[in-house]
Amino acid sequence: MRNGGEAREADADGNDAADRSGAADGNGELRQETGQSADPAPPTLLGRLKRHRLLTSAIALALVATGVAVPLALAGQDDGPPCQEIPAATRALAENPAAATRALDPGDDLNRLDEVRRLLAHEHPCSDGGQALGAVVYAATRATGPDAPHTLAQARAAFGVVAVLNDLAEIPDGMAPGVARMLAEYVVDQHLRVFGGENGGADSPAVPAESARPDGEGWTRYGRFLAPGEPHVDFSHGGAAADPEDLLPELAKDPQAFAILYAAERAWFAYYLERLDGQGSDSGYHPKPSKSSDGYDAPQTYWVDHDIENMTDRIAALMAYRSLYARDGTIPDLTAYDAAVRRYTPGLYLAQQRQLNSRPPMTSIAARKPSGRVDRNLMDARHQLNNVLDAWAAARRIPVARASALRQVIDNRYVRALWMTR
Numbered sequence: 400m401r402n403g404g405e406a407r408e409a410d411a412d413g414n415d416a417a418d419r420s421g422a423a424d425g426n427g428e429l430r431q432e433t434g435q436s437a438d439p440a441p442p443t444l445l446g447r448l449k450r451h452r453l454l455t456s457a458i459a460l461a462l463v464a465t466g467v468a469v470p471l472a473l474a475g476q477d478d479g480p481p482c483q484e485i486p487a488a489t490r491a492l493a494e495n496p497a498a499a500t501r502a503l504d505p506g507d508d509l510n511r512l513d514e515v516r517r518l519l520a521h522e523h524p525c526s527d528g529g530q531a532l533g534a535v536v537y538a539a540t541r542a543t544g545p546d547a548p549h550t551l552a553q554a555r556a557a558f559g560v561v562a563v564l565n566d567l568a569e570i571p572d573g574m575a576p577g578v579a580r581m582l583a584e585y586v587v588d589q590h591l592r593v594f595g596g597e598n599g600g601a602d603s604p605a606v607p608a609e610s611a612r613p614d615g616e617g618w619t620r621y622g623r624f625l626a627p628g629e630p631h632v633d634f635s636h637g638g639a640a641a642d643p644e645d646l647l648p649e650l651a652k653d654p655q656a657f658a659i660l661y662a663a664e665r666a667w668f669a670y671y672l673e674r675l676d677g678q679g680s681d682s683g684y685h686p687k688p689s690k691s692s693d694g695y696d697a698p699q700t701y702w703v704d705h706d707i708e709n710m711t712d713r714i715a716a717l718m719a720y721r722s723l724y725a726r727d728g729t730i731p732d733l734t735a736y737d738a739a740v741r742r743y744t745p746g747l748y749l750a751q752q753r754q755l756n757s758r759p760p761m762t763s764i765a766a767r768k769p770s771g772r773v774d775r776n777l778m779d780a781r782h783q784l785n786n787v788l789d790a791w792a793a794a795r796r797i798p799v800a801r802a803s804a805l806r807q808v809i810d811n812r813y814v815r816a817l818w819m820t821r
């Protein structure tokens with residue numbers, strides 16, 4: 400997946416500092432943040448076809464001569480890359496979610512990933528083909544209702560979609576909103592990347608609900624406050640590169656996709672705060688004293704802070720790409736872009752003023768009804784997060800020191816993410 404370049408400057412709220420300190424990894428150990436050089440962008444479809452223009456033409460003529468349909472709508476040499484027609488059978492999957500899930504399920508051992516790739520990997524679909532593919536993706540991966548958990552097959556399909564799209568140079572025009580809706584349905588799972596690597600991920604692209612149950616300390620690597628009967632995508636599974644974060648540079652170009660992802664993260668933030676106790680921590684987590692030689696004991700609030708860091712990272716990354724694209728011309732009119740984001744935004748998400756103990760599935764987070772209309776500061780994301788935090792802390796009478804610590808977590812990660820996002 401080609402990213403959008405570097406976004407090291409401040410967003411519109413004027414943040415130009417950076418927190419370059421280390422951060423604790425998933426095992427409570429300090430990890431050092433290091434700069435990464437940008438990988439060279441993968442060749443585009445046009446670039447590959449230019450290198451093989453004669454071969455393409457020869458093949459097309461041979462297929463026509465033998466009466467075989469040519470899958471590409473070949474354009475003139477100067478008209479841009481040829482487009483691919485999306486078959487009617489593929490389009491029909493959007494109206495048949497069960498069939499769509501079967502088609503995009505890569506299998507527990509990913510043995511069907513190539514079939515998923517053949518169905519989705521179209522970098523330049525003709526006409527509304529990108530929109531059609533986005534509808535298929537959403538149909539295959541969404542739960543049957545706002546109170547229903549995902550199935551294991553739907554979760555595996557979400558992994559397969561991300562793995563396939565990560566291999567493309569660009570997400571096809573019109574496809575981004577459908578992909579964003581899919582990621583919103585897995586808003587908790589898409590943050591599970593800090594545990595990646597050969598020894599960190601699961602043995603399959605998705606795990607059953609039993610595998611996500613909290614251990615004796617009340618901890619699970621799949622997150623806090625999980626629905627008890629819901630499977631989870633494990634994007635850190637090493638069988639294929641499937642990091643949702645790699646899709647952000649492309650998704651952020653589309654104002655509707657941007658709005659969907661931004662709303663899902665803010666909805667999850669409110670949902671998460673509602674389930675914290677009066678001390679701003681997870682009362683179900685009971686860390687035992689460390690037996691390691693370094694004597695490090697994770698504080699009661701460690702995983703809460705970690706989760707809020709991840710939420711802030713994702714929101715700040717969206718804002719960083721918005722800022723970058725406004726500077727480099729990818730977004731030619733930032734005012735128009737922001738107005739479109741506002742039109743696609745359901746509203747504000749405030750946390751309820753009492754602690755909730757319910758554990759609904761992830762779909763209900765994405766389908767959460769807003770608390771009110773968006774205000775004029777919608778694109779000042781740090782302002783949005785801090786306002787929700789402050790209102791929640793005041794209503795719940797959270798200790799001042801803890802509320803200040805949570806605000807600092809947001810501030811630190813927001814500025815850091817603006818600087819680090821590429």
